[in-house]
Amino acid sequence: MALTCSDICKFxxxxxxxxxxxxxxxxxxxDLLINVGLTLLGWIPGIIHAFxxxxKY
Structure with missing residues (x-):
């Protein structure tokens, strides 16, 4: 899977x-609501979920 410039910006x-x-x-x-919840619980889980x-998509 190749990463594009937009993927790098998203990272x-x-x-x-x-x-x-x-x-x-x-x-x-x-997915956004899950990520907001994870970010509120801790920064690292939010980053892992975002990555x-x-x-994945």
């Missing part, structure tokens, strides 16, 4: 604020 967004990376990839879906979403 940067995911490190700065994980829900932004998910929002850029999937839009306003349940997973970006790599």
């Amino acid at each position: 940067i967004l995911a490190v700065v604020l994980p829900p932004l990376g998910v929002l850029a990839e999937r839009g306003c879906t349940i 997973y979403i970006i790599l």
